[in-house]
Amino acid sequence: MIRTQIQLEPLQYERLKALAARRSTSVAHLVREGVDHVLTVDHSDAAWERLLSTSGIGRAGDGVTDVSAEHDRYLADAFG
Numbered sequence: 001m002i003r004t005q006i007q008l009e010p011l012q013y014e015r016l017k018a019l020a021a022r023r024s025t026s027v028a029h030l031v032r033e034g035v036d037h038v039l040t041v042d043h044s045d046a047a048w049e050r051l052l053s054t055s056g057i058g059r060a061g062d063g064v065t066d067v068s069a070e071h072d073r074y075l076a077d078a079f080g
Contacts, residue, residue, distance in 0.1 A: 006031070050078045 008016070016027045023030075 047079075 013027075016030055020027045020030055
């Protein structure tokens, strides 16, 4: 592993410490989990456009009436 330093807001650090204690792990481990998450999530402009495009589904007058029941399908369609 490579040692590095980061700066956190005091509240971030306190919340991480509390979470680490609840999970019986270290703050460093939680930070590594967070980094892994950021590196695996698609942050491309196309992904954000697909996400934002779903926000208009189910607007009054668009003929879509099953959004509350079919929201997972609509999201899957938007994200391929």
